Amino acid sequence: MKRVVTTLPALLLAGCVAGPDYRIPQASIVNRPEAAAPFLGINDRSVSQAALPPRWWRLYGDPRLDGYVEEALAANTDLRAADANLRRASAIFREAAAERTITTGLSGQASGGRIGGPTASLPAPFSYALGFDASYPLDLAGGIRRGIEAASAQTEVAVAARDQVRVVVAAAIARNYARVCTDGVALAAAQHIAAIQRATLAVAVRTARRGRGTRFDIDRARAAAFASEAALPDILADRKAALFELAALMGRTPSDYPRELEACATIPALARPIPVGDGAMLLRRRPDVRGAERVLAATTAGIGIAEAELYPRVSIGGSAGTAASIGRALGSTSFGFSLGPLVSWSFPNRKAVRARIDQAGADADAALAGFDGAVLFALQQTETALSAYARATDRLRDLERAADAAFRASRDADRLQRFGRTPFLDVLNAQAGYADAQASLSRARASVVDRQIDLFLALGGGWEE
Template sequence: MTEQELPPHWWRLYENPRLDSYVEEALAANTDLRMAEANLRRASAVVQEAEAGRTVSTTLTGQGYGARTHGPQAALPGTFSYALGFDAAWSPDLAGSVRRGIEAASAQAEAAVAARDQVRVVVAAGVTRSYARICAANISLAAARRVAVIQQTTLDVAERLARGGRGTRFDVDRARAAAHAADAALPDLLAERRTALFELAALMGRPPADFPEEAETCSTIPTISRAIPVGDGAMLLRRRPDIRMAERELASATASIGVVESELYPKVSIGASAGSAASTGHLLAPSSFGFTLGPLLSWSFPNRQAVRARMAQAGADADASLARFDGAVLLALRQTETALSSYARARDRFEDLQSAAEAAGRASADAEKLQRFGRVAFLDLLTAQAAYAEAQASLSDARAALVDRQVDLFLALGGGWE
């Protein structure tokens, strides 16, 4: 690992074009991401609504009515009159309620951006993990099938030796048990591969049966050929979307206190109105027009106790948001340290199993040479070959686990949303 900054698209460190295409498709079509994008659009609309509080509000009214001014025997329709009005009002926001409301809405919109980014991180990690599991399952399947063939051959040889009087029933039963055990390993591996294919399809926004056909035949687990860049602690706190989301929610909660507090002060607005009212005989005559202009003062003085109660509620919400922010920071630090430790242990295990597989391969090759010259029995050769195939299967499982730990590390580092 290196302290170089984590690249925005960390999955490209695997240098696997097929994986890159799967991640890009998932980031464009994943259903959770589409929902996060919709939430972001809604939050942006709320900001626009809050900003509209700074503009002039207008009202246009119109009314027409008829009146009979004489006795019951008078003819209809009598006299018709009309009234047209236009009102405009603007608030200077002396108490800061609009300004603080815009701050709260903007912070919530930024929190929605961070929530969207968090979904991107999870989707990219899920695609990478599923693809690696598919490839590992294919390798394990190939190794398990080789083991099954070898164990069946071993059983055939044991039965032939027993029939010739050079073997025992114990040898036959042991070989038969090994053959059945090798066959029994295949269904689980097939189910594991199928499950990973369905998961990959769902992450890419497809029906489960519409998984990428080329992924089903993958036989090379993605690997990173250079040191993993992890950056530094300060960048971690700025990069993780969940921390940014918690910080923005704290900012929104703090601004909401100001919105409620503004209710303690008078509300001042400057208004103007113009209108025309007269009978139809004097429609829009100059004498029918009138207008007013002046400030409007309102103050909900009797509700001050209720306002202070709402302020206490908003303050408690802010305290809870602060606790969530602190918790998000501690969670990020814990997850990063855990991911680093788990990755180091997985890498050690992979290196040990790699050495074991190499040793098993040399033993299998030596057994084949010795058997050719009659130095070892054919059963010993089969045993060595089965051990080598099983070591390869264990190695592929370890490589897949290593990719899992790498993905956990990238998740903890919060990369993939930039």
Template sequence: MNRRSFGALLGLALSGCAAVGPNYALPDRAAVNRPSAQGAFASGGEKGFVDAPLPDHWWQLYGDARLDGYITEALGANTDLRVADANLRRADAVVAEVAAGRMISTGISGGTSVSRPYTTGGSLPGVVGYDLGIALAYPLDLSGRIARAIEAARGDAEAVEAARDNVRVTVAAETARSYAAACTANMVLAANNRVLALQRQTLDVTQRLQRGGRGTAFDVTRAQTAVDQSEALIPAAIATRTAALYRLATLMGRAPADYPHEVEACTTPPAMTRPLPIGDGAALIRRRPDVRAAERTLAAATARIGVATANLYPQVSLGGSAGFTGPVSAFGSGNAFHMALGPLITWSFPNRPVVRAQIAQAGAAADAALASFDSTTLEALRQTETALSAYAREADRNAALARSQASAATAADQAARLYKFGRTDFLSLLTAQASLTTAQANLAASDALLIDRQVDVFKALGGGWQQ
């Protein structure tokens, strides 16, 4: 042992449970410490948002008791969450296993043997002997190797817990999205049916005018084409609703056929009547489970540097053993008893270059974990900014489409009146009704997309994992 290693080991012994390797602290250069990451969102000033804390159960902002019940059921029965919970239990068991390394270890051994000198006649059985013993060992952990290993295992377990929480975020958001998708599909169906009813009225009027000599077969054919085109939109909306219902059932841990049948008739999707509370970047970083998981992974990687560094020093434990050894004929005699007590030392001193390489590997892994932590943080901010911007722009688009639909409805009504009294041609009526069809379809699609964008915002903000 060189003088430096001996001095380090002596210092460890005098300090009790000091641990080698770096003590974990969030690096100053981490992306989470940048002022731009901690401040207000770039899109947070839009009229649809308010700088207020996001509620833990954000879906309750919709005031929809049915939605609350579905999400509660999904968070209790979702299969992905069951997997995540099992992974967390496994990680906790690993921590318990590593922590057991601090406890006294015991071992019991026993065996028998037959020995015979080679000069003895071949027919003799020889001497039957036995060996019974018990051994105890208590690790002193002077270098803190076990302490660092426990620290690393706890970091891993906390990262797994954060991953489980991230699954909860996804399950809550996708349940809300599926429920809203089923309701908005019905809303689109209702809009299509309204347009279809109007076009069928036009077809009926056109057929009566043809019979009265004021219309042509060409007018009837064009009116029938408009009806057929609107009818062709209905199956796609029904398929969308069915897919959303099946997705909702799966998220709730049910078979697809066991979807909530009451949603099949839902025509009013959940509506947000207030600005969305979004908080700021600092709150987002604290709340996002994936950011927390990456930070805990960094902490575990830092602890593993200490585990590798501890291999530079001897591993010392206090041990003792006792037992009986001798021929079976003298079993239990005082002469057969043996006992040993003293420190047990293991040291890989000849392999120091190997240990140095292991320390370098652990350091590189910690650097990679920091880079991953930064990447996760920046990605969380990007996702949130993108979701906020997309929602704000869709809200603007939705307002414009609402105005367009109102104008198209007025124009279609005016064209129908003019055509009825022979003051405009049939093509103008069809054009006005086609514009109304397009405007209503666009508005219904935007209404559905707007709710989808709201869910994107809440999912990006990382809410909904809290128990």
């Protein structure tokens, strides 16, 4: 009882709230200057320090891609689930906020009995009681306030999770769109190589019939032609798989895949360097970082919720009612009312409450570690994506030069062989080199677009409304 006497006035005078007020700890990694600095890979000519636009896929200047992304953001099943989770979190927040409203109640009672036993002839007196009560929690310890803070933070966690799904869906649409188109380019190149090698096989057959070639030349040419033809089914299968994945991402059945994209043979290209911003922009934009910070806020509020159990619950309330026998119903003496503070305290097991406070503190420490980890992962993933994209573009330039040289070598070998100045084996070797160079070039083009999408995914844009 002594603690009630000493604690309650202190709460009333100080208006204190249990638990620490939330702020990002100064020692957190997000507050380090290097976390907000420009990226190490910003000096590459394929990127710029301009801010990333909200709908980054529009940088490709492809209205069809834009339409696919918008369709997916409206119909994707993962996004529908994320929206439902957000609605649930919002309802939990409203429930927590409702704890600060007035609570009301109505009661009614009627009774009757006989005086003198069941054989008595006197009429039985009947009485009634009607009452109304209302109370408002003062929340002096701040347990309700901290509960609202925690529920609000958890709602923002759900928002961040929904935004992260938008990021992933947009990137998946762009990746599979580019995959279909790069497969179309690879298919055209493979078909071109196969046509050249079929023509070479025909030349080998004609030359052997004239006595200027051998069976060995024919077999080598036929093997090269068959190898080129064998590359086509894998490309076709990969393209079809990408089309089916696009359909699923857009909420369509496989039979309703976007057939108009099947003929795409132009790889999506950026008209300007990728705008990546800096570390500060990245950490403000990434939904996973924002979600981790909100988890830290929620767990910090959880400390206050646990500490509030140490203090009594105080509310102010009143009641009014009427009670009398039926004969004196609504008489002046049948009414009554009361008004005053209501104190409820169950004298908690302090050891158990302290243990719950320690648990909440440990949860907050773990959330801080998770927040720091999310910051480090965001920076590391972006730097890795920048480096990979830069090296992919360097490799593509080298392979383009190699493919041009291989084409010239194949063309010259064919001309020289026609004039009898080089053996037929040199023609086959040159064509094999050209086929390998084209295959490597197709893979490199696909890799560059893939690395672009990786970078956009690491930058965390595309969720903004």
